Amino acid sequence: MAAVEVRRAELSDLERVMEVLGDGRAALGELGIDQWQQGYPSKDVVLRDIAGGNCWVAVPEDEGVVMATACITLDGEPIYDVIDGAWQTDSTSADPSYATVHRVAVSSQGARRGLARLLFSHAEKLALDAGYRSVRVDTHAGNIRMRTLLPSLGYSQCGVVMLADPKEPTRERTAYEKVVA
DSSP states (O other): OOOEEEEEOOGGGHHHHHHHHHHHHHHHHHTTOOTTTTSOSOHHHHHHHHHTTOEEEEEETTTOSOOEEEEEESSOOGGGGSOEEOOSSOOBTTBOOEEEEEEEEEOGGGTTSSHHHHHHHHHHHHHHHTTOOEEEEEEOTTOHHHHHHHHHTTOEEEEEEEOSOTTOSOOEEEEEEEEOO
16 A cells, blocks of 8 residues: 555645545435434534644545545544543543544545544544544444444444434444553
């Protein structure tokens, strides 16, 4: 595989990031998963991610085009404060010691090339660089691809969290954590 640059998304990447998220939305729909089928993540959400420096992209150097994206934050995630289960580390959104990964998508052209793995590896590096102990992520129970990928990367299933958005058809998300420090 050619070298891949993982970098913060820039405003000029917005349309391509939206295309990649559209591919992710289509892939979830093909699996019969209702996640992202109501227009989320919207352009406004991605613009906030970019403005906050939290939108990351994977760009294979031989192609020079964004092929994968993820939102990686160090700010804590309020919905993770309540879990049916138990996190591996003690930390709350008020004083987080974990990075959070959301909105992971790989373009149809970039599928099966290890790009999601690279983004998770980058999240782990960001967590370590910040002195954090872990990375947390959640996914729809039906998202078998993500639920297979996460354990292969060393993430442990910790329980179930609930999305705050009452418009989401399925609000329950399976939560995972990987201790990195």
